Amino acid sequence: MYTHLPTSQTTPMNRSHGSITSYTTGFIGSLVCTLLAYGLVVSHWATLPIAIGAIVLLAVAQLGIQLVLFLHLGRGGDSWNRAALVFAIIIVSIVVTGSLWIMYNLSARMMPSTAQMYQYMQNQSW
Amino acid sequence: MKSTPVLLTESNDLTHTHEQSDTAVFGFWIYIMSDTIIFACLFATYAVLHNNTFGGPGARELFNLPFVLTETLILLTSSFTAGLGILAAHRRNKPQVLGWFIASLVLGLSFLALEFHEFSALIHAGHGPSTSAFLSAYFVLVGTHGLHVAIGALWMVLLLVQVARKALTETNVRRLTMLSLFWHFLDVIWILIFTIVYLMAFV
Numbered sequence: 001m002y003t004h005l006p007t008s009q010t011t012p013m014n015r016s017h018g019s020i021t022s023y024t025t026g027f028i029g030s031l032v033c034t035l036l037a038y039g040l041v042v043s044h045w046a047t048l049p050i051a052i053g054a055i056v057l058l059a060v061a062q063l064g065i066q067l068v069l070f071l072h073l074g075r076g077g078d079s080w081n082r083a084a085l086v087f088a089i090i091i092v093s094i095v096v097t098g099s100l101w102i103m104y105n106l107s108a109r110m111m112p113s114t115a116q117m118y119q120y121m122q123n124q125s126w
Numbered sequence: 127m128k129s130t131p132v133l134l135t136e137s138n139d140l141t142h143t144h145e146q147s148d149t150a151v152f153g154f155w156i157y158i159m160s161d162t163i164i165f166a167c168l169f170a171t172y173a174v175l176h177n178n179t180f181g182g183p184g185a186r187e188l189f190n191l192p193f194v195l196t197e198t199l200i201l202l203t204s205s206f207t208a209g210l211g212i213l214a215a216h217r218r219n220k221p222q223v224l225g226w227f228i229a230s231l232v233l234g235l236s237f238l239a240l241e242f243h244e245f246s247a248l249i250h251a252g253h254g255p256s257t258s259a260f261l262s263a264y265f266v267l268v269g270t271h272g273l274h275v276a277i278g279a280l281w282m283v284l285l286l287v288q289v290a291r292k293a294l295t296e297t298n299v300r301r302l303t304m305l306s307l308f309w310h311f312l313d314v315i316w317i318l319i320f321t322i323v324y325l326m327a328f329v
Contacts, residue, residue, distance in 0.1 A: 018209070018213070019213070020210070020213060023206060023209040023210060023213065024206075026206075026209070027202070027203075027206040027209075030202055030317075031199075034195075034198055034199070034202065034317075037321065037325055038191070038195050038325070041191070041328045041329055042191065042328070048329060051329045052326070052329055055321055055325050055329065056321065059317055059318065059320075059321040059322075063317060066205075066310060066313065066314050066317070067314070070209055070310040070313075071307065071310050071311070071314075081152065081155050084155060084156055084159045085159060087159070088159035088160075088162045088163060091163050091166070092162060095163070095166045095167055095170050096166055096169060096170045096173070098170075099173070099174055100170065100173055103174040
């Protein structure tokens, strides 16, 4: 009777709380991502669009590493945790892309540059 | 014959508190997800306003990248030691729990000290939050993260005192689980701040 108690208690724990290997892998992976992104920016090794793409990619990779290895997502069972995460990601992408999209358009329409303003005035003077 | 039903109810009680504990951790996860949405709003604000410097210096002139890298590495290590602390908590090893979480606490406090130094240097140089829309967005985004770290550090102190004075009970392990979840989450947010606020400015 007693022997089955600890096992039924520890099996789900070991699964959902990671191990020393998973934490160390996560730590080293995050360290590599951080230092690679930093080195890329400091060395000015890549051209602008490539560098931005690369550091965004490294940040997303590090996010994935930490979500899986530190926060223990993506391993079976805890589907409600993932459902909440997916919902949050949807809201976050609507807020961020929506704000950038609308405000970029707004500033493009509201504030013409001096050169554009001059051009406009030239066209108006008949 | 008589001991069997007693053991059965005991095991039922154990699974029951376990389910309760899982529900509580899930509730805390919901809180973290809503906090993510708060940070998303602040990130969107920063992304929209980061060029509105009102004629003043921009991110590239104001920020010191090696300094921020130090902050990043400190917070990352702090997250790692909190993870080792939670592993020790599941082994019910009290001295190790205290050791790893005190390491996390010290690293978290040094992160806060560095951030405080960064903020006060900016304000003393005349680049306070009221200078421009860019600096307002910057101080609110990074300051909100710093406030979270400060609250997390306070929580850690209180919980460590409780663990030190009492035992590693089921309840305390649950609290440590939530705290480490919160601490990892703050590191995840910091990665985004490091990339979007600091690295992007120097590309």
